[in-house]
Amino acid sequence: MLDLHRLRYFVAVMDCGSISAASKRVNAAQPALSYHMSELERLTGLKLFDRLPRGISPTPDGLFLLEHARSLLQAVDHVEQAISARSHRSVQARVRLGMIPSLAATYAPEIIAAWSRAFPQSELHVFEARTADCSRMLAQSELDIAIHVGTGKEDASCVLFTEKLYLISGKPLPQAIGNAMPLEALSGIDLILPAKSNPIRVVIDKAFRARRINPNILMEIDGQDTVKRAVEEGIAASIMSWNGVRKECNSNMLLAYAITEPDIHRSIVLSTASQFDQRLVGQLKDIMRNIVNVDRE
Numbered sequence: 001m002l003d004l005h006r007l008r009y010f011v012a013v014m015d016c017g018s019i020s021a022a023s024k025r026v027n028a029a030q031p032a033l034s035y036h037m038s039e040l041e042r043l044t045g046l047k048l049f050d051r052l053p054r055g056i057s058p059t060p061d062g063l064f065l066l067e068h069a070r071s072l073l074q075a076v077d078h079v080e081q082a083i084s085a086r087s088h089r090s091v092q093a094r095v096r097l098g099m100i101p102s103l104a105a106t107y108a109p110e111i112i113a114a115w116s117r118a119f120p121q122s123e124l125h126v127f128e129a130r131t132a133d134c135s136r137m138l139a140q141s142e143l144d145i146a147i148h149v150g151t152g153k154e155d156a157s158c159v160l161f162t163e164k165l166y167l168i169s170g171k172p173l174p175q176a177i178g179n180a181m182p183l184e185a186l187s188g189i190d191l192i193l194p195a196k197s198n199p200i201r202v203v204i205d206k207a208f209r210a211r212r213i214n215p216n217i218l219m220e221i222d223g224q225d226t227v228k229r230a231v232e233e234g235i236a237a238s239i240m241s242w243n244g245v246r247k248e249c250n251s252n253m254l255l256a257y258a259i260t261e262p263d264i265h266r267s268i269v270l271s272t273a274s275q276f277d278q279r280l281v282g283q284l285k286d287i288m289r290n291i292v293n294v295d296r297e
Contacts, residue, residue, distance in 0.1 A: 007072065007073060011069050012026045047061060097145045097147070099134075101130070102243050104128045106243055130222070134146035143273065144272065145271070147268060147288065162265040162266065165203070165263075166258055168228075168238045169257070173237070175189065186215055190235075191216060192231065193238065200266050
């Protein structure tokens with residue numbers, strides 16, 4: 001007969017002295033709140049308050065219910081707090097997270113702060129590691145979780161989000177159409193790309209093959225920072241995610257052109273060690289999705 005949400009509404013109405021004031025406190029529409037109060041009177045068979053020109057006044061039955069509602073809601077709140085505290089205590093004290101450099105460099109501080117708020121008794125240690133290193137470290141129990149580039153073979157539930165890829169240059173390119181670069185135009189641009197075994201290179205090569213494009217790959221470099229420095233020097237262009245070059249582009253050190261016709265994306269996935277507490281996976285996914293800017297702003 002009694003509903004906890006309806007009792008919370010009732011206490012708010014009694015505390016505020018009017019339905020209009022209570023609606024702001026509990027973030028509910030006035031008509032809905034009026035309905036719940038009428039239902040509470042109907043279900044209890046009691047007249048709980050008198051409606052006045054300006055607000056409401058509790059009846060003796062209303063004061064009776066208010067006293068018991070407060071006790072019940074306080075007990076429920078106490079149980080919820082105890083469950084939350086017990087859950088936090090059960091979280092492993094130290095969690096090791098591996099992240100690819102393009103995400104770690106920008107978002108690691110925010111992720112650590114968000115984790116600390118959610119799990120104050122657990123420390124999150126972040127390690128920058130390329131995709132291949134993340135896989136190796138997970139296998140060797142050196143990491144608990146890893147966020148890295150997907151190979152396309154992962155289960156869909158492991159995918160956190162996808163990132164659009166951009167052509168990165170140290171100077172304006174005449175082939176560009178505004179801030180976009182058609183994929184076909186890349187055939188006439190010198191490129192620095194990661195090695196063929198790199199997951200992002202696999203995505204790029206697949207796009208080139210689909211359009212029968214023969215790119216001019218000047219050199220292969222796997223280190224992201226080294227590639228960016230080479231692009232800044234004007235040696236050649238490269239292909240990266242916006243998160244990988246956000247800082248340099250915002251500082252006008254590099255230019256980013258969205259690859260179009262078609263767009264190219266890479267998937268970012270979350271992998272865990274076999275012994276890792278799976279209850280935390282959903283929490284980390286929510287943290288990542290709330291913090292990370294998937295595409296260029």
